[in-house]
Amino acid sequence: MSLQDKLDAFKADFQAGKPPYNVPRPVIETMQRATAELIASGAAAHALKAGDKAPAFTLGDSDGRAVSSAELLADGPLVVSFYRGVWCPYCNMELQALQAALPTFQALGAGLVAISPQTAPNSRKSVRQNALGFPILSDPHNDVAAAFGLRFELPDYLIELYKGLKNDLPAFNGDPSWSLPMPARFVIGQDGAILYAEVNPDYTRRPEPEDMLPALRGARAA
Secondary structure, rough: OOOHHHHHHHHHHHHHHOOOOOOOHHHHHHHHHHHHHHHHHOOHHHHHOOOOOOOOOHHHEOOOOOEEHHHHHOOOEEEEEOOOOOHHHHHHHHHHHHHHHHHHHHHOEEEEEEOOOOOOOHHHHHHHHOOOOOOEEEEEHHHHHHOOOOOEOHHHHHHHHHHOOOOHHHHOOOOOOOOOOOOOEEHHHHHHHEEEEOOOOOOOOOOOHHHHHHHHHHHHOO
């Protein structure tokens, strides 16, 4: 089953209010409204694209160690996945799919990192919960996400909904801003050029790990 098939199956159960989710219909409709408005805003069109130069970054991993994109790229091309946080089931399924694809990426000489705004303890939870063998990096205030054109502010009505659901993003992220990255996947070449980019304002839609293989094979051949 593909990653998107798994996401679609989860979404269908979640939106149907099936156990263990039991989510009231007004909650589902509010989430759908927020996603529709983000899509309509055109925010994704402002994100970096293939052919653009990727911003350099240095971020802390789940153990607080500094990880530099320049050092990672010195070893080969780099797959970078931006995700919302350990509280997001869609993100966790994506991380698991990336973990399954990690040996294929490594065989092509590529590294893999995932970036979220959450704090290091929550990144450790991501690593542990999803049995990950690649670094999870913390992006305070979503500054690196903003450099890639991914950061957006949650609308007030969605903030109120999240508060009611005890989904306290300021606590998860150590940041009072109530901002998130649009989920995105990039392949960055060793020269810093973006070889592949997929950004989707609908957090229930994620590219397949296999979608990046042509870019990685091209980078290896070059």
